[in-house]
Amino acid sequence: MIGIELPTLNTNDSSYTLVEWLVPDGNSIEGEEPLAVVETSKASEEIESTGSGILHVLVGGGQECRPGQTIAYLFESAEERDSYRASAATPAATSATPGAELSITNAARELADRHGVSEDELRGLGRTVIRTADVEALVRRAASEPATAGRQLSKRQRTVGAVVTESMRTVPAAAAYAKVDVGQAEELARRLSERTGSFVSLPVLLIKAVARRHAAHPLMFAALTDDGAVRESERAHVGVTMDAGRGLYTPVVHDAAELSGDRIADLLTGFRSKAFRGTFQAAELAGANIMVAPHTTEGMVLATPIVFPGQTCVVSVGAVDDQVLLDAQGTPRTHRFVHLGLVYDHRVVNGRDAMALLKDVKEELEAPAALG
Numbered sequence: 001m002i003g004i005e006l007p008t009l010n011t012n013d014s015s016y017t018l019v020e021w022l023v024p025d026g027n028s029i030e031g032e033e034p035l036a037v038v039e040t041s042k043a044s045e046e047i048e049s050t051g052s053g054i055l056h057v058l059v060g061g062g063q064e065c066r067p068g069q070t071i072a073y074l075f076e077s078a079e080e081r082d083s084y085r086a087s088a089a090t091p092a093a094t095s096a097t098p099g100a101e102l103s104i105t106n107a108a109r110e111l112a113d114r115h116g117v118s119e120d121e122l123r124g125l126g127r128t129v130i131r132t133a134d135v136e137a138l139v140r141r142a143a144s145e146p147a148t149a150g151r152q153l154s155k156r157q158r159t160v161g162a163v164v165t166e167s168m169r170t171v172p173a174a175a176a177y178a179k180v181d182v183g184q185a186e187e188l189a190r191r192l193s194e195r196t197g198s199f200v201s202l203p204v205l206l207i208k209a210v211a212r213r214h215a216a217h218p219l220m221f222a223a224l225t226d227d228g229a230v231r232e233s234e235r236a237h238v239g240v241t242m243d244a245g246r247g248l249y250t251p252v253v254h255d256a257a258e259l260s261g262d263r264i265a266d267l268l269t270g271f272r273s274k275a276f277r278g279t280f281q282a283a284e285l286a287g288a289n290i291m292v293a294p295h296t297t298e299g300m301v302l303a304t305p306i307v308f309p310g311q312t313c314v315v316s317v318g319a320v321d322d323q324v325l326l327d328a329q330g331t332p333r334t335h336r337f338v339h340l341g342l343v344y345d346h347r348v349v350n351g352r353d354a355m356a357l358l359k360d361v362k363e364e365l366e367a368p369a370a371l372g
Helices: 078-087 106-115 119-123 132-144 155-170 183-196 202-212 261-277 351-366
Strands: 002-005 016-021 034-039 044-048 053-057 063-065 070-075 173-181 238-240 290-294 313-317 321-326 332-345
Touching: 034 070, 034 106, 053 078, 070 078, 106 132, 119 132, 173 351, 183 202, 183 261, 183 332, 183 351, 202 238, 202 261, 202 290, 202 313, 202 351, 313 351, 332 351
Parallel strands: 238 290, 290 313
Antiparallel strands: 002 070, 016 034, 016 063, 034 044, 053 070, 173 332, 313 332, 321 332
Protein backbone atom coordinates (compact mmCIF):
# COMPACT_ATOMS: atom_id res chain seq x y z
CA MET A 1 0.00 0.00 0.00
CA ILE A 2 1.44 3.37 -1.06
CA GLY A 3 0.17 6.56 0.51
CA ILE A 4 -0.25 9.61 -1.76
CA GLU A 5 0.56 12.67 0.31
CA LEU A 6 -0.29 16.20 -0.71
CA PRO A 7 2.95 18.20 -1.21
CA THR A 8 3.42 21.79 -0.12
CA LEU A 9 2.31 23.77 -3.15
CA ASN A 10 2.17 27.27 -1.71
CA THR A 11 3.94 28.13 1.52
CA ASN A 12 1.39 30.88 2.26
CA ASP A 13 -1.52 28.43 2.45
CA SER A 14 -2.41 26.16 5.34
CA SER A 15 -4.98 24.30 3.26
CA TYR A 16 -5.96 23.73 -0.34
CA THR A 17 -9.07 22.61 -2.20
CA LEU A 18 -9.03 19.23 -3.89
CA VAL A 19 -11.02 20.26 -6.96
CA GLU A 20 -11.47 16.91 -8.67
CA TRP A 21 -10.00 13.46 -9.23
CA LEU A 22 -8.83 12.82 -12.80
CA VAL A 23 -8.92 9.04 -12.24
CA PRO A 24 -12.04 7.39 -10.77
CA ASP A 25 -11.82 5.74 -7.39
CA GLY A 26 -10.91 2.06 -7.77
CA ASN A 27 -9.25 2.41 -11.18
CA SER A 28 -5.85 0.93 -11.95
CA ILE A 29 -2.84 3.26 -12.14
CA GLU A 30 0.04 2.17 -14.36
CA GLY A 31 2.72 4.60 -13.23
CA GLU A 32 3.36 8.31 -13.04
CA GLU A 33 0.22 9.99 -14.31
CA PRO A 34 -1.99 12.92 -13.22
CA LEU A 35 -4.38 11.85 -10.49
CA ALA A 36 -6.11 14.95 -9.18
CA VAL A 37 -6.37 18.73 -9.46
CA VAL A 38 -5.67 20.77 -6.33
CA GLU A 39 -6.13 24.52 -6.14
CA THR A 40 -4.15 26.79 -3.83
CA SER A 41 -4.79 30.46 -3.24
CA LYS A 42 -2.54 31.11 -6.23
CA ALA A 43 -3.10 28.44 -8.87
CA SER A 44 -4.31 24.98 -9.82
CA GLU A 45 -1.82 22.10 -9.66
CA GLU A 46 -2.03 18.51 -10.87
CA ILE A 47 -0.97 15.81 -8.41
CA GLU A 48 0.78 12.85 -10.03
CA SER A 49 0.86 9.27 -8.80
CA THR A 50 4.04 8.07 -7.15
CA GLY A 51 3.70 4.46 -8.32
CA SER A 52 1.34 1.86 -9.70
CA GLY A 53 -1.65 0.18 -8.15
CA ILE A 54 -5.38 0.35 -7.49
CA LEU A 55 -6.47 3.86 -6.49
CA HIS A 56 -8.35 4.25 -3.21
CA VAL A 57 -9.53 7.82 -2.63
CA LEU A 58 -9.59 9.22 0.91
CA VAL A 59 -10.51 12.88 0.19
CA GLY A 60 -13.36 13.61 -2.16
CA GLY A 61 -13.57 16.33 -4.78
CA GLY A 62 -14.50 19.76 -3.46
CA GLN A 63 -13.08 19.10 0.00
CA GLU A 64 -10.38 20.98 1.89
CA CYS A 65 -7.05 19.26 2.54
CA ARG A 66 -3.75 20.31 4.03
CA PRO A 67 -0.09 19.96 2.99
CA GLY A 68 1.27 16.56 4.01
CA GLN A 69 -2.17 14.97 4.26
CA THR A 70 -2.60 11.49 2.76
CA ILE A 71 -5.33 11.90 0.17
CA ALA A 72 -5.33 8.40 -1.34
CA TYR A 73 -3.70 4.96 -1.29
CA LEU A 74 -2.41 2.76 -4.09
CA PHE A 75 -2.94 -0.94 -3.40
CA GLU A 76 -1.08 -3.74 -5.17
CA SER A 77 -4.31 -5.53 -6.04
CA ALA A 78 -8.08 -5.16 -5.86
CA GLU A 79 -8.08 -7.93 -3.24
CA GLU A 80 -5.72 -5.96 -0.99
CA ARG A 81 -7.94 -2.87 -1.37
CA ASP A 82 -11.08 -4.87 -0.58
CA SER A 83 -9.39 -6.27 2.52
CA TYR A 84 -8.46 -2.75 3.63
CA ARG A 85 -11.97 -1.47 3.05
CA ALA A 86 -13.42 -4.34 5.04
CA SER A 87 -11.14 -3.74 8.01
CA ALA A 88 -10.71 0.04 7.95
CA ALA A 89 -12.82 2.09 10.28
CA THR A 90 -12.51 5.20 8.11
CA PRO A 91 -15.54 6.13 6.05
CA ALA A 92 -15.28 6.27 2.29
CA ALA A 93 -14.45 9.61 0.71
CA THR A 94 -17.38 11.63 -0.46
CA SER A 95 -17.47 14.31 -3.10
CA ALA A 96 -19.69 17.27 -3.45
CA THR A 97 -22.97 16.12 -4.97
CA PRO A 98 -25.46 17.94 -7.15
CA GLY A 99 -27.60 20.16 -4.97
CA ALA A 100 -24.91 20.40 -2.29
CA GLU A 101 -23.58 23.76 -1.10
CA LEU A 102 -21.44 25.42 -3.75
CA SER A 103 -17.71 25.04 -3.08
CA ILE A 104 -15.56 27.87 -4.42
CA THR A 105 -11.79 27.71 -4.13
CA ASN A 106 -10.06 30.68 -2.54
CA ALA A 107 -8.32 31.65 -5.77
CA ALA A 108 -11.57 31.39 -7.73
CA ARG A 109 -13.43 33.50 -5.17
CA GLU A 110 -10.70 36.14 -5.26
CA LEU A 111 -10.83 36.24 -9.06
CA ALA A 112 -14.64 36.38 -9.07
CA ASP A 113 -14.62 39.24 -6.58
CA ARG A 114 -12.04 41.11 -8.63
CA HIS A 115 -14.24 40.89 -11.73
CA GLY A 116 -17.55 41.41 -9.94
CA VAL A 117 -18.86 37.91 -10.70
CA SER A 118 -21.71 37.06 -8.33
CA GLU A 119 -22.30 33.73 -6.60
CA ASP A 120 -25.55 33.36 -8.54
CA GLU A 121 -23.59 33.56 -11.78
CA LEU A 122 -21.22 30.89 -10.47
CA ARG A 123 -24.16 28.68 -9.51
CA GLY A 124 -25.44 29.10 -13.03
CA LEU A 125 -22.46 27.10 -14.28
CA GLY A 126 -24.07 23.98 -12.86
CA ARG A 127 -20.88 22.85 -11.10
CA THR A 128 -20.53 22.02 -7.44
CA VAL A 129 -16.86 23.03 -7.31
CA ILE A 130 -15.79 26.33 -8.85
CA ARG A 131 -12.14 26.92 -9.70
CA THR A 132 -10.32 29.76 -11.41
CA ALA A 133 -10.75 28.28 -14.88
CA ASP A 134 -14.54 28.46 -14.44
CA VAL A 135 -14.40 32.11 -13.40
CA GLU A 136 -12.06 32.95 -16.27
CA ALA A 137 -14.54 31.38 -18.68
CA LEU A 138 -17.35 33.51 -17.24
CA VAL A 139 -15.27 36.66 -17.51
CA ARG A 140 -14.40 35.91 -21.14
CA ARG A 141 -18.04 35.25 -21.91
CA ALA A 142 -19.13 38.51 -20.29
CA ALA A 143 -16.48 40.44 -22.21
CA SER A 144 -17.88 39.17 -25.49
CA GLU A 145 -21.47 40.14 -24.66
CA PRO A 146 -23.03 43.59 -25.12
CA ALA A 147 -22.93 45.88 -22.09
CA THR A 148 -25.87 45.43 -19.69
CA ALA A 149 -27.39 47.46 -16.86
CA GLY A 150 -25.35 48.12 -13.67
CA ARG A 151 -24.77 45.41 -11.10
CA GLN A 152 -26.70 45.55 -7.81
CA LEU A 153 -24.48 45.84 -4.75
CA SER A 154 -24.78 43.12 -2.16
CA LYS A 155 -26.39 43.88 1.20
CA ARG A 156 -23.03 43.49 2.92
CA GLN A 157 -21.34 45.92 0.54
CA ARG A 158 -24.13 48.45 1.05
CA THR A 159 -23.50 48.14 4.81
CA VAL A 160 -19.80 48.80 4.26
CA GLY A 161 -20.73 51.80 2.17
CA ALA A 162 -22.92 53.17 4.95
CA VAL A 163 -20.09 52.88 7.51
CA VAL A 164 -17.62 54.55 5.15
CA THR A 165 -20.06 57.35 4.42
CA GLU A 166 -20.72 57.89 8.13
CA SER A 167 -17.00 58.00 8.84
CA MET A 168 -16.30 60.47 6.05
CA ARG A 169 -19.25 62.62 7.15
CA THR A 170 -18.50 62.73 10.88
CA VAL A 171 -14.79 62.08 11.47
CA PRO A 172 -12.30 64.83 10.56
CA ALA A 173 -9.39 62.53 9.92
CA ALA A 174 -5.67 63.19 9.53
CA ALA A 175 -2.85 60.75 8.94
CA ALA A 176 0.80 60.07 9.70
CA TYR A 177 3.16 57.42 8.35
CA ALA A 178 6.33 55.67 9.47
CA LYS A 179 8.87 53.43 7.74
CA VAL A 180 9.77 50.34 9.78
CA ASP A 181 12.57 47.80 9.39
CA VAL A 182 10.79 44.49 10.05
CA GLY A 183 13.68 42.10 9.47
CA GLN A 184 13.84 41.05 13.13
CA ALA A 185 10.05 40.90 13.42
CA GLU A 186 9.83 38.55 10.43
CA GLU A 187 12.55 36.37 11.97
CA LEU A 188 10.62 36.25 15.25
CA ALA A 189 7.43 35.34 13.39
CA ARG A 190 9.24 32.52 11.61
CA ARG A 191 10.65 31.12 14.88
CA LEU A 192 7.28 31.34 16.61
CA SER A 193 5.59 29.58 13.71
CA GLU A 194 8.12 26.74 13.82
CA ARG A 195 7.90 26.41 17.61
CA THR A 196 4.14 26.60 18.01
CA GLY A 197 2.78 25.36 14.69
CA SER A 198 0.63 28.49 14.43
CA PHE A 199 0.86 30.83 11.44
CA VAL A 200 2.47 33.86 13.08
CA SER A 201 2.66 36.73 10.60
CA LEU A 202 3.64 40.37 10.67
CA PRO A 203 0.01 41.55 11.22
CA VAL A 204 -0.09 39.26 14.28
CA LEU A 205 2.94 41.00 15.78
CA LEU A 206 1.51 44.40 14.82
CA ILE A 207 -1.70 43.68 16.72
CA LYS A 208 0.32 42.73 19.79
CA ALA A 209 2.56 45.79 19.43
CA VAL A 210 -0.40 48.16 19.16
CA ALA A 211 -2.16 46.57 22.14
CA ARG A 212 0.95 46.79 24.32
CA ARG A 213 0.88 50.59 23.88
CA HIS A 214 -2.62 50.98 25.26
CA ALA A 215 -1.51 52.25 28.67
CA ALA A 216 0.90 54.78 27.18
CA HIS A 217 -1.60 56.16 24.65
CA PRO A 218 -5.11 55.78 26.14
CA LEU A 219 -6.66 58.46 23.92
CA MET A 220 -5.83 56.43 20.82
CA PHE A 221 -8.12 53.69 22.23
CA ALA A 222 -10.87 56.10 23.36
CA ALA A 223 -14.30 56.95 21.97
CA LEU A 224 -15.69 60.45 21.53
CA THR A 225 -19.17 60.73 23.06
CA ASP A 226 -22.06 62.90 21.88
CA ASP A 227 -21.55 65.45 24.68
CA GLY A 228 -17.98 66.14 23.60
CA ALA A 229 -16.34 64.01 26.31
CA VAL A 230 -13.94 61.14 25.73
CA ARG A 231 -14.62 57.64 27.06
CA GLU A 232 -11.37 55.75 27.62
CA SER A 233 -11.18 51.96 27.53
CA GLU A 234 -9.77 49.76 30.26
CA ARG A 235 -8.24 47.19 27.94
CA ALA A 236 -7.01 46.95 24.35
CA HIS A 237 -9.52 45.26 22.06
CA VAL A 238 -7.98 45.34 18.58
CA GLY A 239 -10.20 44.95 15.54
CA VAL A 240 -8.66 43.74 12.29
CA THR A 241 -10.02 44.33 8.80
CA MET A 242 -10.45 41.10 6.87
CA ASP A 243 -11.87 40.32 3.42
CA ALA A 244 -11.75 36.70 2.22
CA GLY A 245 -13.80 37.45 -0.87
CA ARG A 246 -17.25 37.58 0.70
CA GLY A 247 -17.17 41.15 1.95
CA LEU A 248 -15.34 43.13 4.60
CA TYR A 249 -15.39 41.95 8.23
CA THR A 250 -13.77 43.47 11.32
CA PRO A 251 -13.39 40.69 13.93
CA VAL A 252 -11.90 41.66 17.27
CA VAL A 253 -8.93 40.32 19.23
CA HIS A 254 -10.13 41.02 22.76
CA ASP A 255 -7.56 41.75 25.49
CA ALA A 256 -4.86 41.52 22.82
CA ALA A 257 -2.08 42.73 25.12
CA GLU A 258 -2.63 39.70 27.35
CA LEU A 259 -2.38 37.13 24.54
CA SER A 260 0.72 35.42 23.17
CA GLY A 261 1.68 35.80 19.52
CA ASP A 262 0.68 32.24 18.63
CA ARG A 263 -2.71 32.68 20.36
CA ILE A 264 -3.40 35.81 18.29
CA ALA A 265 -2.27 33.88 15.20
CA ASP A 266 -4.73 31.08 15.94
CA LEU A 267 -7.54 33.61 16.39
CA LEU A 268 -6.75 35.23 13.02
CA THR A 269 -6.67 31.83 11.33
CA GLY A 270 -10.12 31.11 12.73
CA PHE A 271 -11.33 34.56 11.70
CA ARG A 272 -10.16 34.00 8.12
CA SER A 273 -12.06 30.74 7.95
CA LYS A 274 -15.21 32.42 9.24
CA ALA A 275 -14.76 35.35 6.84
CA PHE A 276 -14.61 32.85 3.99
CA ARG A 277 -17.75 31.07 5.14
CA GLY A 278 -19.59 34.10 6.54
CA THR A 279 -20.13 32.39 9.92
CA PHE A 280 -19.08 35.04 12.44
CA GLN A 281 -20.94 35.37 15.73
CA ALA A 282 -21.95 38.90 16.66
CA ALA A 283 -19.72 38.90 19.77
CA GLU A 284 -16.66 38.23 17.62
CA LEU A 285 -17.30 41.44 15.66
CA ALA A 286 -18.08 43.71 18.62
CA GLY A 287 -16.08 45.73 21.11
CA ALA A 288 -13.07 47.01 19.19
CA ASN A 289 -11.55 50.26 20.46
CA ILE A 290 -8.80 50.46 17.85
CA MET A 291 -8.38 48.94 14.39
CA VAL A 292 -5.50 47.34 12.47
CA ALA A 293 -5.85 47.24 8.69
CA PRO A 294 -3.38 44.96 6.85
CA HIS A 295 -2.86 45.86 3.18
CA THR A 296 -0.07 43.37 2.60
CA THR A 297 -0.74 42.38 -1.01
CA GLU A 298 2.59 42.27 -2.81
CA GLY A 299 3.50 45.67 -4.21
CA MET A 300 1.13 47.59 -1.90
CA VAL A 301 3.12 50.34 -0.19
CA LEU A 302 0.58 52.61 1.51
CA ALA A 303 -3.12 52.60 2.27
CA THR A 304 -5.31 55.15 4.03
CA PRO A 305 -8.23 53.39 5.73
CA ILE A 306 -11.15 55.16 7.39
CA VAL A 307 -11.52 55.70 11.12
CA PHE A 308 -14.46 53.56 12.17
CA PRO A 309 -17.18 55.62 13.89
CA GLY A 310 -16.86 55.15 17.66
CA GLN A 311 -13.09 54.73 17.49
CA THR A 312 -10.22 57.20 17.40
CA CYS A 313 -7.64 55.66 15.11
CA VAL A 314 -6.73 52.88 12.71
CA VAL A 315 -3.25 51.52 12.02
CA SER A 316 -2.49 50.23 8.52
CA VAL A 317 0.46 48.21 7.27
CA GLY A 318 1.63 47.74 3.69
CA ALA A 319 3.55 44.90 2.06
CA VAL A 320 7.21 44.25 2.82
CA ASP A 321 9.61 46.04 0.49
CA ASP A 322 13.27 44.97 0.12
CA GLN A 323 15.79 47.81 0.00
CA VAL A 324 19.57 47.67 -0.20
CA LEU A 325 21.43 50.12 2.06
CA LEU A 326 25.09 50.61 2.93
CA ASP A 327 26.12 49.70 6.47
CA ALA A 328 28.66 51.63 8.56
CA GLN A 329 31.51 49.94 6.69
CA GLY A 330 30.04 50.77 3.29
CA THR A 331 28.89 47.19 2.62
CA PRO A 332 25.50 46.85 0.91
CA ARG A 333 22.89 45.10 3.10
CA THR A 334 19.33 44.13 2.23
CA HIS A 335 16.71 45.46 4.65
CA ARG A 336 13.03 44.54 4.85
CA PHE A 337 10.78 47.58 5.29
CA VAL A 338 7.06 48.24 5.64
CA HIS A 339 5.16 51.51 5.87
CA LEU A 340 2.88 51.91 8.87
CA GLY A 341 0.03 54.37 8.55
CA LEU A 342 -2.03 55.87 11.33
CA VAL A 343 -5.29 57.66 10.52
CA TYR A 344 -6.81 59.43 13.51
CA ASP A 345 -9.77 61.52 14.59
CA HIS A 346 -8.32 65.02 14.84
CA ARG A 347 -11.03 66.08 17.29
CA VAL A 348 -9.58 63.68 19.90
CA VAL A 349 -5.86 63.66 19.27
CA ASN A 350 -3.31 65.74 17.42
CA GLY A 351 -0.40 64.90 15.16
CA ARG A 352 1.99 64.79 18.10
CA ASP A 353 -0.08 62.01 19.71
CA ALA A 354 -0.24 60.07 16.45
CA MET A 355 3.48 60.28 15.82
CA ALA A 356 4.19 59.22 19.41
CA LEU A 357 2.13 56.03 18.97
CA LEU A 358 3.70 55.33 15.58
CA LYS A 359 7.17 55.79 17.06
CA ASP A 360 6.41 53.35 19.88
CA VAL A 361 4.92 50.71 17.57
CA LYS A 362 7.89 51.11 15.24
CA GLU A 363 10.23 50.46 18.16
CA GLU A 364 8.22 47.38 19.18
CA LEU A 365 8.54 45.88 15.69
CA GLU A 366 12.20 46.73 15.20
CA ALA A 367 13.13 45.21 18.60
CA PRO A 368 10.36 42.59 18.81
CA ALA A 369 11.50 40.29 21.64
CA ALA A 370 8.46 41.19 23.79
CA LEU A 371 5.95 40.32 21.05
CA GLY A 372 6.30 36.54 21.21
